[in-house]
Amino acid sequence: MNVQMERAMPDGFVFEKAQNVMHGAYSGLEFLIVPLIGENQFRIQLHVDVEGNRGKDGLLEFLGMLKKRHSFVQHSGYNGMNLISVHVASNEQEDKENLTILVSELSSKCQEFGIHNCCSYCRNVKPLRAAAVDGVPALICDDCRVKLVSGESVTQAKRENVPLGIIGAILGVLLGSALWILIGQLGFIAGIAGFAIVFCGMKGYDLLGKRLSKVGIVVCVLLSILMILGAEVASLGFVIYKELSEYGTLTMADAFSLIPELMKESEVAAGVAKDLLVGYALAIWASYASIKSAWKQVGEDNQPKDHTVVPF
Numbered sequence: 001m002n003v004q005m006e007r008a009m010p011d012g013f014v015f016e017k018a019q020n021v022m023h024g025a026y027s028g029l030e031f032l033i034v035p036l037i038g039e040n041q042f043r044i045q046l047h048v049d050v051e052g053n054r055g056k057d058g059l060l061e062f063l064g065m066l067k068k069r070h071s072f073v074q075h076s077g078y079n080g081m082n083l084i085s086v087h088v089a090s091n092e093q094e095d096k097e098n099l100t101i102l103v104s105e106l107s108s109k110c111q112e113f114g115i116h117n118c119c120s121y122c123r124n125v126k127p128l129r130a131a132a133v134d135g136v137p138a139l140i141c142d143d144c145r146v147k148l149v150s151g152e153s154v155t156q157a158k159r160e161n162v163p164l165g166i167i168g169a170i171l172g173v174l175l176g177s178a179l180w181i182l183i184g185q186l187g188f189i190a191g192i193a194g195f196a197i198v199f200c201g202m203k204g205y206d207l208l209g210k211r212l213s214k215v216g217i218v219v220c221v222l223l224s225i226l227m228i229l230g231a232e233v234a235s236l237g238f239v240i241y242k243e244l245s246e247y248g249t250l251t252m253a254d255a256f257s258l259i260p261e262l263m264k265e266s267e268v269a270a271g272v273a274k275d276l277l278v279g280y281a282l283a284i285w286a287s288y289a290s291i292k293s294a295w296k297q298v299g300e301d302n303q304p305k306d307h308t309v310v311p312f
């Protein structure tokens with residue numbers, strides 16, 4: 001891409017050389033245009049309050065048609081939050097004209113559908129200014145600028161849902177326990193499923209609870225410790241049922257009620273102890289790294305980071 005940025009820009013736009021971004025307003029709407037040198041393209045970036053807006057469908061339909069209507073449009077899309085991006089092939093001579101056409105069409109469509117610029121971070125419709133945040137071009141409001149510089153968290157972190165997370169963890173450890181029981185029935189040392197219980201528990205919490213927090217990790221570990229014991233008892237119950245049901249009518253409840261009596265047999269007790277020992281050891285050995293990294297990750301997520309904001 002051998003383009004003089006100053007000659008490719010729509011009128012009234014400014015090129016920030018250090019940040020490699022053009023910015024400017026068209027009919028009151030702020031645009032950022034990033035030259036993608038390697039791809040020989042420009043990326044028009046429009047931060048607007050599309051979510052929850054009545055004009056959303058209309059605007060998305062318009063975006064979908066852009067590529068068909070203009071041969072120089074390589075891609076147009078919406079990130080599902082507040083960012084519309086249109087990739088434009090660079091034709092050198094025609095860049096200014098093409099970019100101006102798109103900027104003008106986008107701003108008149110936004111006007112038609114009642115869509116406005118919004119902050120890239122808090123998504124509020126407020127007075128905004130273009131800036132590079134950690135080198136990434138954005139539109140930010142004053143509140144977010146202050147927070148970013150001071151290291152306060154501005155992104156709306158996924159909120160954790162503890163009750164749902166616990167349900168997810170329970171379902172997860174149950175699934176892991178099923179594996180334990182199955183392995184036990186096949187005659188292997190069920191303990192090798194110890195890791196599966198912990199893993200499925202954490203996965204379940206993460207999936208239903210949206211986010212694995214420290215509380216979540218502790219819940220999962222406690223549930224796993226309990227479930228490993230539970231799985232072993234259940235596994236033993238199944239074995240008894242299978243063995244004894246051949247000799248007569250025995251219900252599952254009968255089989256389970258025999259467990260305390262059987263545990264007095266040193267051979268059975270030793271078998272159970274071995275399963276549990278292997279189970280807990282493997283669960284700890286295999287889960288230690290993933291629990292540790294999950295724990296560390298949670299800590300980092302909550303740690304505010306300083307950002308560099310360069311307003312244009």
Ligand SMILES: [Zn+2]
Nearest residue numbers: 119122141144
């Ligand atoms: Zn903001």
